[in-house]
Amino acid sequence: MSGSGVPTWEDVAREHGRFLYTVAYRLTGNSDDAQDLVQEVLLKVRRGLETYRPGSMEGWLSRITTNTFLDEARRRRRRPLDLLPEEPDRVLPPQPGADIALAAEALPDDVQDALRQLPEEYRAAVVLCDVIGLSYQEIGESLDVPVGTVRSRIHRGRAVLRKVLE
Amino acid sequence: MTKRAVAAAVLLAGLASPLPATAGGPEPLEKARYAAEHTSFEGVLEVRWRDRDQMRSERLHVEAGGGSLIVRGANLVMARPQFGRLLSHGGGGWEEMWLPSMAPAARPDGVRKYRTTPAVDGPAVAGRPTRVVEVHRGATLLERLYLDTETNLLLERDQYDPNGQVVRQLAFESLAIDPTAPPPSLPKSAAKHAPKRVDADRVAAPDALADGYERIGIYRSAEVLQVLYSDGLYDLSVFEQDGRLRRSDLPPAAEQVAVGDAPGWRYAWPGGQLVVWAAGGKVFTAVSDAPVDQVLTAVRSLRPAPSRELSLLGKIRRACEALMEPLS
Amino acid sequence: MSSFDAGAHLGDALSALLDDELPVAQAAQARAHVAECPTCAHELAAVTQARAWVRALPPVEPPFGFYARMLDDRLPVTAAVGPRFDLRRRAAVAALGAAAAAVTVLGIGSPAARPVSPTVPRLVEAHATSASVGADLLSKLAPMGVPVSFGR
Numbered sequence: 001m002s003g004s005g006v007p008t009w010e011d012v013a014r015e016h017g018r019f020l021y022t023v024a025y026r027l028t029g030n031s032d033d034a035q036d037l038v039q040e041v042l043l044k045v046r047r048g049l050e051t052y053r054p055g056s057m058e059g060w061l062s063r064i065t066t067n068t069f070l071d072e073a074r075r076r077r078r079r080p081l082d083l084l085p086e087e088p089d090r091v092l093p094p095q096p097g098a099d100i101a102l103a104a105e106a107l108p109d110d111v112q113d114a115l116r117q118l119p120e121e122y123r124a125a126v127v128l129c130d131v132i133g134l135s136y137q138e139i140g141e142s143l144d145v146p147v148g149t150v151r152s153r154i155h156r157g158r159a160v161l162r163k164v165l166e
Numbered sequence: 167m168t169k170r171a172v173a174a175a176v177l178l179a180g181l182a183s184p185l186p187a188t189a190g191g192p193e194p195l196e197k198a199r200y201a202a203e204h205t206s207f208e209g210v211l212e213v214r215w216r217d218r219d220q221m222r223s224e225r226l227h228v229e230a231g232g233g234s235l236i237v238r239g240a241n242l243v244m245a246r247p248q249f250g251r252l253l254s255h256g257g258g259g260w261e262e263m264w265l266p267s268m269a270p271a272a273r274p275d276g277v278r279k280y281r282t283t284p285a286v287d288g289p290a291v292a293g294r295p296t297r298v299v300e301v302h303r304g305a306t307l308l309e310r311l312y313l314d315t316e317t318n319l320l321l322e323r324d325q326y327d328p329n330g331q332v333v334r335q336l337a338f339e340s341l342a343i344d345p346t347a348p349p350p351s352l353p354k355s356a357a358k359h360a361p362k363r364v365d366a367d368r369v370a371a372p373d374a375l376a377d378g379y380e381r382i383g384i385y386r387s388a389e390v391l392q393v394l395y396s397d398g399l400y401d402l403s404v405f406e407q408d409g410r411l412r413r414s415d416l417p418p419a420a421e422q423v424a425v426g427d428a429p430g431w432r433y434a435w436p437g438g439q440l441v442v443w444a445a446g447g448k449v450f451t452a453v454s455d456a457p458v459d460q461v462l463t464a465v466r467s468l469r470p471a472p473s474r475e476l477s478l479l480g481k482i483r484r485a486c487e488a489l490m491e492p493l494s
Numbered sequence: 495m496s497s498f499d500a501g502a503h504l505g506d507a508l509s510a511l512l513d514d515e516l517p518v519a520q521a522a523q524a525r526a527h528v529a530e531c532p533t534c535a536h537e538l539a540a541v542t543q544a545r546a547w548v549r550a551l552p553p554v555e556p557p558f559g560f561y562a563r564m565l566d567d568r569l570p571v572t573a574a575v576g577p578r579f580d581l582r583r584r585a586a587v588a589a590l591g592a593a594a595a596a597v598t599v600l601g602i603g604s605p606a607a608r609p610v611s612p613t614v615p616r617l618v619e620a621h622a623t624s625a626s627v628g629a630d631l632l633s634k635l636a637p638m639g640v641p642v643s644f645g646r
Contacts, residue, residue, distance in 0.1 A: 013564050018255070021556040031557055031611070038556075042564060106547045115548070129513065130548035136515045151515065155506035158544035159537070165547065199630040211636055217644075226639040228632070235631050239639030245631050251623040253638065263623040270627060320632050336636060357552070361620065383624060390617070394624050401625035401634075405617045409610025417559035417644040433644055435618055437637030442558075442612060451612045453621035455634070 007057075009046040016061055023062060026127045027069045029116040037072075041065050062132045063142040066124050070143070073120040106165050114164040122157035129154050192282040192399060194299040194311050198320035205317050206231035206349070209292065209341035215334045216327075217434045218420050224436065225339070232349025244350070252356050260356035268363050270383030276398025279303065279378045288312050291321040292338040301399065308457065317343060325457065333457070334438065361387035369393070375402070376467035377460055395464070400438075400456035402464055411444040425450075425465055432458065441465055503531065508538045512545060557611030562644055615642040 007015075020041060024034040041064050048064070115123055121143075128139045136150045143150070207230050214223040227238040237243040242254040251264035281302045288298030291312050301309040307330070312322035322337040364384040371393045374380045379395035379402055386392070395402045419431035423441065430443030438455035441462070452465045504524055510516045511524045528534050619638060626634035 014561070015256075017561055017564060018553060018556070021560065022554045025554040026551065034554075035556065035560060035563075039564065106550075108551050111547050111551055126548060130545050131551060136510070136513065147515075151510050152506045154513070155509035155541060158509060158541040158548075161544040161547065162540040165544070195630045195633070198632070199628075202631045211632070213637055213640055215637075224640045226636055228636065235635070237636050237639040240641045241639050243635055243638045245626065245635055251626065251635075253619060253623070255641070263619060264627065268624075268627075270624065273628065320630060323633055336633060385620075385624065387620070390612075390620075392617075392620055392624070394621075396625075401621070401629070403617070403621035403624065405612065405620070407610055407612065409608045412557075412609045412611065415557045415559050415609075415611045417562040419644075433614075435637065435642050436640040437618070437622055437634070440614065440618065442614070449610050449612055451614060451617050453618050455625070 007049070009042060009049060012045055012049075012057070012061075013042055016057065019058060020061055020065060023065050023127065023132060024069070026112070026115065026131050027066065027120075027124060029112060037065065037069055040068050044068065058132070059134065059138060059142075062128060062134065066128060066142055070120055070124055110165060111161070114161045117164055118157050118160055122153045122160070125150055125153035126157040126161070192276055192280060192299070192301060194282065194285065194313055194318075195320070195399075197318040198311070198313055201314075201318040202230060202235060202320070203233055205319060205343060206345045206347045207317075207319065207341060207343045208347065210339045211237075212337050212339055213335070213436050214332070214337075215434055215436045216332070218418075221332075222436075228338075229347075229350050231347050234349050234352065236350040244352070246352065252353065253359075254353075260353040261359040262356040263359055265360045268360065268383075268385070270394055270396075271381075273382060273396045274378065274380045274398045279397055280308070280399055285313070287315075292341040294321065294341060296321055312337075314341075327457070328459075334436075334455075359387075361385035361392060364391070371404075372468065375464040377463050379464050397456070397460075400454060400460065402452060402454035402456055402461065404465070404468065405451040405453070406448050408447065409449050410447070411442065411449045416442065423462060425462075426469070430465075432462075503537075504528070504534050508534060509541050509545075512538065512542055555613040555616055558614045559611075559644065614644075618642045 017038070020038050021034060024037040024041070025031065028034045028037055041061065044064050045061070115126065118126065124143065125139060128134045128142060129136075134142065136147045136154075139150045139154075140147045207228075209228050211226045211228050212223055213226060214221050216222075224239055229236050229238070233246075235245045240256055242252075242257060242260075244252040244260075246252065250262065250266055252260050253263050254260045283300040283302070285297040285299050288296040289312075290296065291314075295315045296312040297315055299311045299313065300307055301311065306328060307326055309326065310322075310324045311320060313319065314321050319341075320336075321341065323335070324332055324337075325334040327333045362385065364386050366381075366384060369384050369391070371381060371384060375395055378397040379400075380397070381393060382396050383394040384392070385394070389407050391406045393404045393406075395404070416431055417433075420434050421432040423430045423432050425441065425443040426445065428443045428445045430441050432439060432441045434440075435453075438453070439458050439461050440451060440453045442449070442451050443465075444450065450465070450468075452461060454461045454464075456464070504511070504527060507516065507520075507524055508528075511521055511528075514521075516524060528538055619642075622634060622638045
């Protein structure tokens with residue numbers, strides 16, 4: 001750690017590499033893209049460390065990782081923002097009285113495959129919320145969208161996951 | 167006598183009772199094993215190991231009591247009574263790595279392969295008098311063990327290469343025996359990470375490898391199969407997983423070695439050696455605390471079983487995989 | 495003032511309720527609604543399950559050598575060549591091969607196309623824990639206190 005209290009990018013890489021890789025893998029869904037994403041993030045970290053203010057390092061890294069991921073996803077897409085098909089108020093058909101057993105097991109690979117099926121903006125919102133644990137406010141700041149949008153993306157994303165993992 | 171010395175003497179008296187059935191290692195290590203499980207102590211341990219051309223070292227804090235032992239470094243490792251093992255990376259959540267129900271079979275008797283010299287008085291380690299034992303194989307000195315005269319705790323263990331240079335070393339820098347210290351507290355919860363034991367008749371793994379390594383356990387977690395071997399003193403695991411090895415993924419190795427027809431890469435870790443190689447559509451990783459030459463001899467004796475007629479399912483599977491073989 | 499029309503369903507407010515992101519008064523109203531509305535109760539259970547599954551995802555171990563490459567930026571991080579593997583097809587083959595995999599053989603196998611990177615630190619940990627059983631704890635276990643890494 002450098003004397004001034006600001007970490008060097010090597011400190012960041014060593015201490016947070018595993019966390020960064022996990023987030024990158026959950027976002028991209030495969031090892032090669034995850035490695036590329038982490039390397040890109042670390043490049044940004046090197047440049048950004050001068051402006052870094054001590055606070056939540058993981059939050060800062062999560063934000064850079066997600067935005068880098070989304071920038072790349074948008075760049076690859078030829079059409080604009082990918083939305084889940086509009087549905088009226090309900091996302092699932094009503095089943096009065098039906099119980100869903102919460103003890104249902106899902107293998108990590110299956111959950112990862114299901115995540116991969118979400119459009120990137122929805123996937124990012126779910127990952128920031130349920131993998132990293134950020135608040136809606138923090139997610140809104142990270143993605144630069146209003147909290148209402150965060151809420152809707154998380155909800156829709158989860159509903160699709162549930163359906164896919166039936 | 168100081169209070170501490172009295173307390174230690176009381177402990178010793180307890181230790182003088184007959185040892186439980188041994189697990190096959192040389193007797194001094196057996197005494198050390200017993201001592202570690204029955205003594206309350208705290209100390210700083212230095213681990214040194216040779217990685218390529220330099221010696222690396224790390225300091226660890228060790229605390230033991232009530233049958234539990236905890237090692238604190240960048241990782242935390244805890245051994246609980248009745249063989250449970252817990253691990254925490256960097257102080258994060260705990261993972262349960264081992265369950266008491268999975269104890270491997272008894273180890274072979276190392277006496278056939280290794281010769282230990284009678285204990286003689288040795289130098290002070292961590293300021294404490296020691297008795298020294300040497301472990302030989304034939305004419306070659308492999309290790310020196312420095313045991314605490316009072317408690318039989320292992321204070322230092324040095325492993326040498328054939329030239330007599332230290333390859334690995336564990337040594338206490340400071341140690342305090344304190345029977346009144348409370349045992350280390352156990353974490354409240356741990357994520358389950360223990361493998362499952364596999365029946366020997368479902369796996370065609372060799373009963374033994376060259377040089378006296380006998381199979382003592384088979385375990386599986388997710389896509390990895392682990393076969394554990396031991397010669398009584400050292401242990402060797404062979405891990406197998408389906409797939410092909412990408413050389414570009416491998417970090418700089420200590421040594422490139424040949425394992426049969428396949429190229430392999432050897433690496434050093436603080437507890438010994440490991441070798442990675444691929445053969446027959448599988449990737450193998452051997453991990454051991456044995457000296458390099460023994461590890462290589464053992465893994466080279468792992469011959470692929472003679473090819474058998476594939477079942478119909480096997481042929482379909484092979485055909486599908488051949489269809490999807492990416493261009494490389 | 496109630497934000498919720500008695501007849502309307504809660505929609506994404508359900509996730510907000512689940513994540514404790516609703517102000518106290520709204521949360522109470524939402525809970526009251528869920529108690530009386532099977533549709534919303536069903537939907538809440540669904541998103542609760544999905545959240546539980548994602549939260550249960552374990553950390554992912556990077557491929558062997560990743561840290562070394564990250565810190566030594568002269569080396570390329572990935573060497574991916576050729577077409578990316580289609581994961582759906584791989585999943586189908588895995589399902590087909592599952593029955594054949596009931597008996598595992600050490601040293602034999604059909605040529606597997608999938609590149610795999612042994613998660614060496616995990617394997618070392620698995621070995622050290624299993625080898626420490628019935629053996630001297632200090633020798634077998636203490637080295638695990640040092641994270642396994644192969645650096646510059």
